[in-house]
Amino acid sequence: MPKVNTKKVSWEEVESWSRIVSDKILESGWRPDVIIAISRGGYVPARLICDRLVVGELVSLQVSHWPSAAQIAKEAGVKYPLECDLNHKRALIVDDIADTGESIIIAKDHIWTKCKPDELRVATLQWISTSSKIKPDYYAEEVKEWVWYQYPWTRLEDIIGFFKRIVSEEKENESWDLETLAGRFPEWFGVTFDRWYYERALSYLVSTGFFVKEGDMYRRVSK
Ligand code: ADP
Numbered sequence: 001m002p003k004v005n006t007k008k009v010s011w012e013e014v015e016s017w018s019r020i021v022s023d024k025i026l027e028s029g030w031r032p033d034v035i036i037a038i039s040r041g042g043y044v045p046a047r048l049i050c051d052r053l054v055v056g057e058l059v060s061l062q063v064s065h066w067p068s069a070a071q072i073a074k075e076a077g078v079k080y081p082l083e084c085d086l087n088h089k090r091a092l093i094v095d096d097i098a099d100t101g102e103s104i105i106i107a108k109d110h111i112w113t114k115c116k117p118d119e120l121r122v123a124t125l126q127w128i129s130t131s132s133k134i135k136p137d138y139y140a141e142e143v144k145e146w147v148w149y150q151y152p153w154t155r156l157e158d159i160i161g162f163f164k165r166i167v168s169e170e171k172e173n174e175s176w177d178l179e180t181l182a183g184r185f186p187e188w189f190g191v192t193f194d195r196w197y198y199e200r201a202l203s204y205l206v207s208t209g210f211f212v213k214e215g216d217m218y219r220r221v222s223k
Contacts, residue, residue, distance in 0.1 A: 001190075002186070002187060002188060002189050002190030002191075003187070003188050003189070004148055004165075004188060004189050005145070005146065005147045005148065005190070006147065006148045006150050006189040006190055006191050007147050007148070007149050007150060007191075008150045008191040008193075009149055009150055009151045009152060010152070011152055014044065014045070014048070014125070014151070014152065015048070016140075017045070017125040017126075017140035017141065018045055018048035018049055018052060018125070018140075019052060020140040020141075021045070021049060021123050021124075021125065021138050021139065021140050022048075022049050022052035022053050024138045024139075024140075025049075025053060025092070025123065025138050026053070028138070030090070030119075030121065031053070031055075031090065032053065032055055032090050032091060032092035032121070033055070033057060033089040033090050033091070034055070034057040034058070034059065034086060034089050034090075034091050034092070034117075035049060035050050035053075035055050035057065035058050035059075035091075035092050035094055036058075036059050036060065036061055036082070036091055036092065036093050036094070036107070036111060037058065037059070037060040037061075037094050037095075038060070038061055038062075038063055038093060038094065038095040038103055038104065038107050039060045039061065039062035039063070039080075040062070040153070041095055041096035041097065041151070041153075041154075042060070042093075042094045042095040042096060043060065043153070044096075044151075044152075044153050045094050045095075045096055045123075045124075045125055046058060046060070046094035049092075049094055049123065055092075059082060059084060060082075061078065061080070061081075061082045061107055061110065061111070062078070062079040062080045063076055063077070063078055063079065063103040063106050063107055064076065064077065064079040076102045076103055076106055077106065078106060078107075078110050081110065081114065082110065082111065082114060082115060083114070084114075084115050085115060085116070086111070086115040086116060086117035086118075087116050087117070087118070088118055089117050089118060090117065090118055090119040090120075090121075091111065091115070091117040091119065091120050091121075092120075092121050092122070092123055093107055093108065093111065093120065093121070093122045093123070094122075094123050094124070095107075095122075095124050096124065096125050096126070096149070096151055097124055097125060097126040097127075097128065097149055098122075098124045098126070098127045098128065098132040098134060098135075098136050098139070099128050099131055099132060099146075100131060100132060100133065101131075101132035101133035101134035102133070104122055104124075104134050104136070105133060105134055108120060108122065108134075121137040121138070122134070122136040122137050122138070123136055123137065123138040123139065124136045124138075124139050124140075125139065125140045125141065126139065126140070126141050126143050126149055127139040127141070127142050127143065128143045128144075128146060128147075129142050129143065129144060130143075130144055130145070130146065131146060148189075150189075150191065155193065155197060156197055156200055156201060156204075159193055159197050159198065159201045160201045160204055160205060162185070162188065162189060163181060163201055163202070163205060164205070164210065165188070166181065166184050166188055167181075167220050170184075174219055174220060175214070175217040175218065175219045175220075176217065176218050176219075176220075177216050177217055177218070178195075178198055178199070178202060178216070178218075181198070181202075181218075182195075182198050202218055205218070206218070209221055
């Protein structure tokens with residue numbers, strides 16, 4: 001068993017889940033006039049669902065997480081408020097996954113208060129029913145055991161995070177080469193990626209000062 005239960009998502013799966021969600025919406029007889037993508041995870045699914053439902057209006061709302069004053073928990077909030085009048089419209093919020101459900105709750109509250117749609121529903125690709133405080137009206141998959149969905153739109157970002165995690169936890173190893181780091185992926189995450197991503201992630205981590213490159217080795221800069 002990998003340390004972090006991870007599912008590497010393919011574009012084909014994204015396509016298929018977007019169709020499943022669109023079919024469920026169609027079968028319910030309800031039609032949105034406007035789709036609201038929660039940024040950033042909802043962008044790709046929202047655009048696909050827009051097309052599969054032939055909806056011409058797409059807006060977005062960024063909900064972000066930042067450290068609270070106590071620096072322990074992270075607080076979520078609307079980063080860029082949505083200024084739009086959705087009076088007389090049926091609106092559909094789209095996000096990739098309902099995990100804690102917090103982003104969706106914040107988005108719903110914001111849209112009801114600021115934009116006042118006639119109706120507001122929620123669609124996601126995944127619904128983690130054991131952790132989410134909210135059940136989306138439409139979803140492609142119910143997930144009962146927590147998994148990190150490694151969606152194609154966060155591939156590099158996640159690999160950067162995965163590298164940081166490995167290096168931070170395996171402290172005895174101060175210098176790493178690409179092969180050794182990449183070789184940790186199966187035991188840590190149960191998945192592997194194209195070399196292009198590993199190279200890009202390493203050069204990003206050098207550019208931000210996380211690593212110093214010495215020949216073929218990447219040495220962690222101690223803070
Ligand atoms: P919500 O559950 O309302 O989406 P979260 O704060 O739990 O709010 O998550 C915010 C965003 O972080 C999600 O929209 C998604 O892009 C990403 N995320 C959270 N949990 C996961 C997960 N298990 N797998 C992949 N991405 C996730």
